[in-house]
Amino acid sequence: xxxxGSCPATTAxxxxxxxxxxxAGRSPPNLPLLSRLCVSLLLGRQxxxxxxxxFRAGGSQKMVRPRLVLFGxxxxxxxxxPGGWGAALADTYSRKADVVVRGYGGYNTRWALxxxxxxxxxxxLAPPLATTIFFGANDAALLGRTGERxxxxxxxYKNNLKMIVNHLKDCSNSMVIVLITPPPIDEExxxxxxxxxxxxxxxxxxxxxxxxxxxxxxxCVELAREMCIPCVNIWSKMQETEGWQKxxxxxxxxxQ
Numbered sequence: 001x002x003x004x005g006s007c008p009a010t011t012a013x014x015x016x017x018x019x020x021x022x023x024a025g026r027s028p029p030n031l032p033l034l035s036r037l038c039v040s041l042l043l044g045r046q047x048x049x050x051x052x053x054x055f056r057a058g059g060s061q062k063m064v065r066p067r068l069v070l071f072g073x074x075x076x077x078x079x080x081x082p083g084g085w086g087a088a089l090a091d092t093y094s095r096k097a098d099v100v101v102r103g104y105g106g107y108n109t110r111w112a113l114x115x116x117x118x119x120x121x122x123x124x125l126a127p128p129l130a131t132t133i134f135f136g137a138n139d140a141a142l143l144g145r146t147g148e149r150x151x152x153x154x155x156x157y158k159n160n161l162k163m164i165v166n167h168l169k170d171c172s173n174s175m176v177i178v179l180i181t182p183p184p185i186d187e188e189x190x191x192x193x194x195x196x197x198x199x200x201x202x203x204x205x206x207x208x209x210x211x212x213x214x215x216x217x218x219x220c221v222e223l224a225r226e227m228c229i230p231c232v233n234i235w236s237k238m239q240e241t242e243g244w245q246k247x248x249x250x251x252x253x254x255x256q
Contacts, residue, residue, distance in 0.1 A: 131177055131178070138150040
């Protein structure tokens with residue numbers, strides 16, 4: 001039986017590559033940061049037998065190509081931009097699996113719950129091999145500011161994530177589920193961005209803060225430990241690098 005102390009670590013560094021052939025000829029360190037961490041986690045799992053991807057349809061047996069689903073908000077939706085983390089994952093897994101994007105700009109975990117049963121039906125013939133869950137940037141929007149409609153209390157955020165994870169486990173007991181924390185907020189960059197759009201009409205009070213994003217990131221990591229699933233703490237990892245604001249963010253929120 002797995003004990004809390006033996007749960008997967010919440011950083012990708014402790015998961016060695018599982019399948020060297022899947023990354024042959026590639027250089028993981030050159031991938032975008034989030035892609036590199038996800039690859040370390042996803043490839044750090046035993047490759048399922050191909051027989052797992054067969055199903056019966058119309059009396060015949062067909063093979064289903066494995067899928068990796070990226071489920072999240074606009075950071076996921078725009079991950080296939082040139083140089084994006086989703087595009088890098090698709091390139092890394094090009095011979096092994098299809099990377100499918102299910103990103104919804106502006107969504108929080110509360111709204112994601114309305115989608116999860118449609119994206120991951122329990123009666124699906126071939127559930128994904130792995131799924132990343134990347135929400136929280138919008139949940140952490142501050143009350144009383146321009147983005148307050150997106151705000152979800154942090155305790156509800158954690159519970160919503162738990163319900164999403166439990167649904168995925170009901171879909172498949174072998175699916176690799178990876179939680180990704182909300183990223184850090186470049187507060188000064190967001191202020192400059194707002195001024196470039198609205199000039200003097202730009203609001204001076206930020207609708208998001210890095211401190212609040214860190215609170216939600218902490219709850220995400222906590223849930224991953226409780227449920228014994230891997231988690232990429234991108235909020236902490238990005239800030240380990242000097243100049244992360246310009247290095248990792250394309251428009252002060254979307255990862256590159």
